[in-house]
Every structure is written in C-alpha cells, then in structure tokens.
Amino acid sequence: MTPSDNVTLYRAHLSTIKARIDQALEKGGFDHLLSGLGHREIRIPRRPPLPLQAQRPVQGLAAAYPASPLLDSLYPGRKPVLVYYQPDDYWHVPPSAPEGVWVDEFDIRVISDPAEAVKHLPTGGKTAILGETDAALPGFLPNNPKVVLDYLHFHRAFKTAYELDRMRAAQRRAVPGHLAARAAFQAGAPEMQVHAAYLAATGHTDFDLPYTNIVCLNQHAAVLHYQYKDVAAPPQHRTLLIDAGAEVDGYASDITRTWDNGDSDFATLVSAVDDEQQALCDKVRAGTDYRDLHLECHLRLGNVLRTLGIVDMEPGEMLSSGVTSTFFPHGLGHPIGLQVHDVAGFSDEDGNLIPRPNGHPYLRMTRTLAPGMVVTIEPGIYFIPTLLSKLKATPQAKAVNWAQVEKLLPYGGVRIEDEVHCTDAAPENLTRDAFAALS
Structure with a gap:
C-alpha cells in the first residue's frame, strides 16, 4: 500500500468518525466535543511513571496519536483541534513532533505548558467533555454524557x-x-x-x-x-x-x-x-x-x-x-x-x-x-x-x-x-x- 493510499484510507476513516460524533452530539443536545485522550499516571516517589495509555472514548481520533498526552476538540463541520503537549523536559524524552498520515487532517496546536491548553478549547455553546476526572483541566471537568458515549461506543464495533x-x-x-x-x-x-x-x-x-x-x-x-x-x-x-x-x-x-x-x-x-x-x-x-x-x-x-x-x-x-x-x-x-x-x-x-x-x-x-x-x-x-x-x-x-x-x-x-x-x-x-x- 502506497503512502497516498494510507492518506486516502485515513481521510475516509476520519470522515466516518466525525459523522458519528456529529450524530452523537445531536442526540445529546451538545454543540462541541472535548476529549482528554491521555495522561501519565505517577506512581510512588522515585519510581518511573506508568506508561501512557491513551483514553479512547472517541474511536479513531485517539488511535491517530496514542503515545502523547493531548486534548482534542471537535466543532461540527470543522477540522478537529488537537492540543498537543510537548513539555520542555530534561528528565525524560518529550513526545516527538506529530507525524503520520493523520497530521494534515487536524488543526494542531503545540503547547509546552498544560495551562496553555484552555486557550484552545471550545467557548460558547454546550460541550460534551469525555475523559477522567484526575486528568481534567480547570473549568473543564468531564461530564461524560451517557447518550453520547452509548452512541459512540456502539458504533465503535464497526471498523472502517x-x-x-x-x-x-x-x-x-x-x-x-x-x-x-x-x-x-x-x-x-x-x-x-x-x-x-x-x-x-x-x-x-x-x-x-x-x-x-x-x-x-x-x-x-x-x-x-x-x-x-x-x-x-x-x-x-x-x-x-x-x-x-x-x-x-x-x-x-x-x-x-x-x-x-x-x-x-x-x-x-x-x-x-x-x-x-x-x-x-x-x-x-x-x-x-x-x-x-x-x-x-x-x-x-x-x-x-x-x-x-x-x-x-x-x-x-x-x-x-x-x-x-x-x-x-x-x-x-x-x-x-x-x-x-x-x-x-x-x-x-x-x-x-x-x-x-x-x-x-x-x-x-x-x-x-x-x-x-x-x-x-x-x-x-x-x-x-x-x-x-x-x-x-x-x-x-x-x-x-x-x-x-x-x-x-x-x-x-x-x-x-x-x-x-x-x-x-x-x-x-x-x-x-x-x-x-x-x-
């Protein structure tokens, strides 16, 4: 399979996932979707953090970048915004720059301080926020609306x-x-x-x-x-x-x-x-x-x-x-x-x-x-x-x-x-x- 074939496959995949998300938001009466897709869990002092496991409530979007802490938001009809956390860290190797067939399909905003993320998140309207409470940003506590998750999870069974x-x-x-x-x-x-x-x-x-x-x-x-x-x-x-x-x-x-x-x-x-x-x-x-x-x-x-x-x-x-x-x-x-x-x-x-x-x-x-x-x-x-x-x-x-x-x-x-x-x-x-x- 050629690189252009991979791009075509991913573009069609993302279109399908976005259509499912649009339908889920409509069912729940939401205007935006925000998903916290991953964070490192810290263990006891002087032990390395557990490996990052990306949260995957939104099928296909998380799969595009499973190895780095990030947030993304979806405005129906627009490119997904990906807030990509790339810390200035000399204790650990920071996440590499985004790359792959998916990159051109996202509006990527690279940040070095987690506090910067809020400047890139949805404002106005009603937002479905998916994720875990311990990874939440101030003012963006996950509400994990059941109607949205039930729809997305059900359709996740059907692979693109x-x-x-x-x-x-x-x-x-x-x-x-x-x-x-x-x-x-x-x-x-x-x-x-x-x-x-x-x-x-x-x-x-x-x-x-x-x-x-x-x-x-x-x-x-x-x-x-x-x-x-x-x-x-x-x-x-x-x-x-x-x-x-x-x-x-x-x-x-x-x-x-x-x-x-x-x-x-x-x-x-x-x-x-x-x-x-x-x-x-x-x-x-x-x-x-x-x-x-x-x-x-x-x-x-x-x-x-x-x-x-x-x-x-x-x-x-x-x-x-x-x-x-x-x-x-x-x-x-x-x-x-x-x-x-x-x-x-x-x-x-x-x-x-x-x-x-x-x-x-x-x-x-x-x-x-x-x-x-x-x-x-x-x-x-x-x-x-x-x-x-x-x-x-x-x-x-x-x-x-x-x-x-x-x-x-x-x-x-x-x-x-x-x-x-x-x-x-x-x-x-x-x-x-x-x-x-x-x-």
Whole structure:
C-alpha cells in the first residue's frame, strides 16, 4: 500500500468518525466535543511513571496519536483541534513532533505548558467533555454524557477500512512472536525465555504490549489468566499455551495458540479444538447472535469431550447440566479494536443491556454480528483442579473418564484464538491470514 493510499484510507476513516460524533452530539443536545485522550499516571516517589495509555472514548481520533498526552476538540463541520503537549523536559524524552498520515487532517496546536491548553478549547455553546476526572483541566471537568458515549461506543464495533488495515498489521506484527515462542518452547526454554523470544520477534517491550502476555507451560495452561513467567524450565515440556498480542497505531491484536510436544492424546485434543475453532470462525456471519454462537461452541466442545472418551454424555445434556462449563468456563470471545476487550459488547446504541444467556456469566459479547465487526473466537478445553473437584461432587461425575482426566491434568489445557472480521459474505480470518503469509 502506497503512502497516498494510507492518506486516502485515513481521510475516509476520519470522515466516518466525525459523522458519528456529529450524530452523537445531536442526540445529546451538545454543540462541541472535548476529549482528554491521555495522561501519565505517577506512581510512588522515585519510581518511573506508568506508561501512557491513551483514553479512547472517541474511536479513531485517539488511535491517530496514542503515545502523547493531548486534548482534542471537535466543532461540527470543522477540522478537529488537537492540543498537543510537548513539555520542555530534561528528565525524560518529550513526545516527538506529530507525524503520520493523520497530521494534515487536524488543526494542531503545540503547547509546552498544560495551562496553555484552555486557550484552545471550545467557548460558547454546550460541550460534551469525555475523559477522567484526575486528568481534567480547570473549568473543564468531564461530564461524560451517557447518550453520547452509548452512541459512540456502539458504533465503535464497526471498523472502517483504515481500522481493518491497522488491525491486519497488528496481526502481522504478532505472528512472528508466536512462531518464535513455539521455537523457544521446542528448544526447552522456560516461560521467561519464551516470553523474551516473543518480545524480540515482535519488537515490543513489556510496557507497550496491548496486554500482559500469558505464557503457560504444562499445568499452568489450566490457569486462564496465568500471571507469572517462571525463570526455571520444568523437567519436561508438555504444553505451551501462549496468549499474546501486538499493537499498531493504537490497534490491538489478541492471539492464542497451544502447542504440544509429541504426546498423542494431547496432540489429538489440540487438533480437535482447532478444528472446532475454525468451524466457529466460519460462522462469524451477519445476522448471527453471538450468544447463539457461544452456546454452539459448548455443544461442539461437548462433542470433542465425548468423541475423545473424556465424558460419556450427550453434548446437549453436558451443556444443560453445566458439565461443559467445567472444561470451558469462559466466554467464546469479545469485540476487539482500540482496546483488547473493546466497549459496548452488551448494549445497543441507546445503552440498553443485551443480557447474557443464563448460566454463562463470563461471556463478553451479546450483540448480533453485522458487517464491519471484528470479534475473537477462542474456544478451549481445560483441566482445572478446582472445577474438576466440584464436578466430582455431582451426579454427572459418573459420566467422566477420570483416568483420562488424570492423564491430561499435567498438560493444563488448550485454547485457540483468532480474530475474525464479519463481512457481507464469508468471514475474513485476520489471524489465519497472517500465519499463512509467513508459511
């Protein structure tokens, strides 16, 4: 793609975002929008500040400049004003001058003192101010009007061509990391070195990842949000489950892969989950209720449990009795974009709640799929001791092949996760395409 193509994509993207903002302001009866898009959070004395994380209430504008403290304001029908704070600082490297395809689309005002910002902000009329109270300027306390946020958050699910381009790039950045992590696992590295291999291959540091990598060897794969990285290698490498993403221009990727190390039973389980995951990805189609897809995932995983001789029960009965939730206790996936778990997964454009199915409290999306949405599809089968002990105390325990469960316990579990774009026709699997490009 040429630089002029990028400019064209971004210009069309910004036009779409501004039209959404105009509509949101009209719904709320506001004349202007002001968004505080980022500030550094200071920790205890003599410790460095936490990395800047841009606030992203206004999709696409924050993505244009995710790495510097700033404010922007929108007057309907005019260029957005960007107040860009560039301090004269000899303790830290100050933000660099604005650059990129977005620069010509903004009225940029560079300041060196935060107090100067108020001279550039809206006057007159009624202003919707989005942001956090602790980052507010005097006289500009955020009001975060619900009607404005509900509308913007709902429409944030529908990605523009520019956003899809950035999300594909985030996939391409992450995939070499996953391949490097697999190679490190196969070479016998501990979790910390697997993680280091991922960082080196993606060009990320711990601080600029979109989320903290989950790097699990063996039984650690049974901990859904495993938070450590052992520095010592285990005596035997059975499993690598790595849930790790990357970021490009503010847009996140979120990919999970599980690798076996030669055990036939576990390799068969990984392959079976992968087959069902790809079948579910193919069902990311317009008009599909994501809740129904989640329940179908339970039925499919129940069939895997039955086929592999782990549970002798009909999949529908496993679902209704909660047996599948023992082995698959989380949701099918979530919206993704400027945030890994993106906003408005549960509501319509007026902020009305779309409930989860009964008995499925961890599902992170309940909306009906439509063209332009990007969601993750991440089924898994795990052997989690605390959940298995509860299953043992139920009448359904007699249907479980506990000897096979005991054999698989040291492997922890399996999760496979891709990002899938819902289109007017067949879905686009952003993740599989990125892996295929490197094969």
